[in-house]
Amino acid sequence: MATSNDNRESVIDSIIDLEQDMFTAVNNRGGESPCQQRLKTFRLMRWMTHSVHKLDYLESYLQDLQEAKKAGRNLMTEKYGRMEGLIPSNVTPEISFTVDTEATWMDELKTKYPRCFSQQGQGFKTYAASELQTLSSRSMELYYNEVKDALAAGRNLLQERYENLYRRLGYASLDLVEQEAENKAKSE
Secondary structure (H helix, E strand, O other): OOOHHHHHHHHHHHHHHHHHHHHHHOOOOOOOOHHHHOHHHHHHHHHHHHOOOOHHHHHHHHHHHHHHHHOOOOHHHHHHHHHOOOOOOOOOHHHHHHHHHHHHHHHHHHHHOHHHHOOOOOOHHHHHHHHHOOOOHHHHHHHHHHHHHHHHOOOOHHHHHHHHHHHHOOOOOHHHHHHHHHHHHHHO
8 A cells, every 4th residue: 555655755756757857858058067967966856855845736846847848848948048047037926935935944054054055055046946937836836835834834944855865865864964074074
């Protein structure tokens, strides 16, 4: 008997499969990007991104990807095109709120875990806004509501994503990753 967590993971796997197809099909100026050659890392990072979302959002986003594929659209190309200013931006109030909230959460992480997150930040808002603009209005509303609910509950979804990532990499917690980085810095 499949559990709801099994179903979530199956939906996440389907999402990442479609994202990977789109990612590897992005036609970069100057040829293939080194990131396109690191698909295991790509898959892990995309899993981390999706690991905190509710099933209704995940199913809606999967539908976005399927509809885009059927229409011949590449959402990854669109995201990177917006990041580079090649495609006009259309930032709605919901996207602004979501990006600002996630940027605040990232600032909290940089304060709490300075060794783990010292390099994060410069393009964070541009990346997040560009990705969110690829969502359907249905998916964006679900994402926006998740962020509002998390904020009201005092949760930091970015921290939860990174906790999930580091657990998957074999660490017990983000606190221990930070401690290990601090110990390493002291011994150098």
